[in-house]
Amino acid sequence: QVQLVESGGGLVQAGGSLRLSCAASGRTVSSYAMGWFRQAPGPGKEREFVATISASGGDTNYVDSVKGRFTISRDNAKNMVYLQMNSLKPEDTAVYYCAARAGRYPYTERRLYDRWGQGTQVTVSS
Numbered sequence: 001q002v003q004l005v006e007s008g009g010g011l012v013q014a015g016g017s018l019r020l021s022c023a024a025s026g027r028t029v030s031s032y033a034m035g036w037f038r039q040a041p042g043p044g045k046e047r048e049f050v051a052t053i054s055a056s057g058g059d060t061n062y063v064d065s066v067k068g069r070f071t072i073s074r075d076n077a078k079n080m081v082y083l084q085m086n087s088l089k090p091e092d093t094a095v096y097y098c099a100a101r102a103g104r105y106p107y108t109e110r111r112l113y114d115r116w117g118q119g120t121q122v123t124v125s126s
Helices: none
Strands: 003-007 008-012 018-025 033-039 050-052 061-062 068-077 081-083 094-102 120-125
Touching: 018 033, 018 061, 018 094, 018 120, 033 061, 033 081, 033 120, 050 068, 050 081
Parallel strands: 008 120
Antiparallel strands: 003 018, 018 081, 033 050, 033 094, 050 061, 068 081, 094 120
């Protein structure tokens, strides 16, 4: 069983940067695709795909709104996944969740991920 713990969230001004980290424990995640998802505040807001990465790290996917600004990466030797977020915007404000799924392909559908962290809050002020 894989356990995931996120860190690195906080309050930042628009245009600033944050780096989220996801520490995995319980077993190695080298055979797991990993992803970052987020849920913005407000009623009816669903958890949405942000970025995913294949088990090897060779393939990545990004939602259009973060392309060119966010970078997902992983260090399988350390059982870590990262999300580097640059040029942050107020609309990036959300709770960010790390997720894992057994298998190598980095699907973007939330329902395919069955391991989740507790989330870390990112707030971007204007």
